Amino acid sequence: MTKAASTKARLLDTAARLFRENGYAAVSLRGIAAAEKMQGGSLYYHFKSKEEIIADVLNIGIEIVHKAVVEALAALPASASHETRIRTAMKAHLRALLEHSDYTSANVRIFGQAPKSVQKANLKVRRAYEDCWSDILQAAQKDGAIAQNTDLATLRLMLIGAMNATLEWFDPKRGSADQLADHFANNLLNGVLNKSGQNKPGKTRT
Amino acid sequence: MTKAASTKARLLDTAARLFRENGYAAVSLRGIAAAEKMQGGSLYYHFKSKEEIIADVLNIGIEIVHKAVVEALAALPASASHETRIRTAMKAHLRALLEHSDYTSANVRIFGQAPKSVQKANLKVRRAYEDCWSDILQAAQKDGAIAQNTDLATLRLMLIGAMNATLEWFDPKRGSADQLADHFANNLLNGVLNKSGQNKPGKTRT
DNA sequence: ATTTTTTTCTAACGTCTGTTAGAATTATTC
């Protein structure tokens, strides 16, 4: 690895971390540079613009989580049930988001704040990842594991939305990403209504 | 209503709308003022600072959705099931977020980007709304409508997180907030797994 | 219609941002 490549990677890592920690507006070029003991103008040797840095962070963020999900699924036996596949994908997503990848976290945190042109440039990799999920859910519905009348686009958005929202409140001291994925999967896959335990208000079930 | 009160309300409405549409960083005092055919410095007659404007928008945003949920529940008959109460609350939340309140939308969109001191000032009303949901879910679990082993804090965060994430992609041309609430409620309350339809991958259910 | 009060405008300030071009320094090559 050349010095330039090494420096560029360091700068991107730092940018991802700062964006994750502080959000979009609070991270300046001077801030990223300072965290690496450099001056703001130096970043222009490595990147064309601030937008290029942001675009890179956003793209890498999706690629990392996509790869994590694909690899987790590939490691499953061919006989794995659709439920297992969904659970596995959820675990992989939440691990990437909450435990392993500043880039993925940064993407979730700042995508909606990035300039429109940068958002647009991120759409291709986003769509690929969305398709990955759609494939998982469609296969399950095709085989009857998910009811035919369930709208899969809505389900996917609900699922990803709920998982990404965890970034705002997840606390590793209160449990791991895996445990959280289990809770979420149980709630969403099995439903939270206790069909046999349904009582009228005011009645305590013994 | 005095002129000052009227102008202040107009400015807040405009601020909420601009924050909702454009996010935090892209909305300046000069921008809010210009939308009302005024100059940026004039806003200091009505507000102490930009932070005060943001704080007001955030607080009103939560108060509106909280009120909507409470009123929708109050309009239910006392005999309404827990499922109905949860569904009703979800509908009210999504209506406020997606159809009625720029303030609520703005809160969801910019809360995470606001200065820490402003976020902190919003916590009281946020906690009150969270407690409202916790009450709904706790009552359901107490009566057995929700299984005892379901972690209600996680469920609440999952539910609110999923609903708030809809702000990024909801399109009224593809269905109403009520329809979306139905989809979400069905998915979460009943679960998406087809228990009797579970098959191995590769098998088509007839 | 005049006076008083309210409301808005305006010029300016200090600070911060992304960016540029060339100088200075560091690293690499011979």
Added chain:
DNA sequence: GAATAATTCTAACAGACGTTAGAAAAAAAT
């Protein structure tokens, strides 16, 4: 070790921001 290339520093720019104080205009009161 000298020459060359790579990398970073630096001063500066233009622009944007939130904010302030006092002037000007508008509205309200008499």
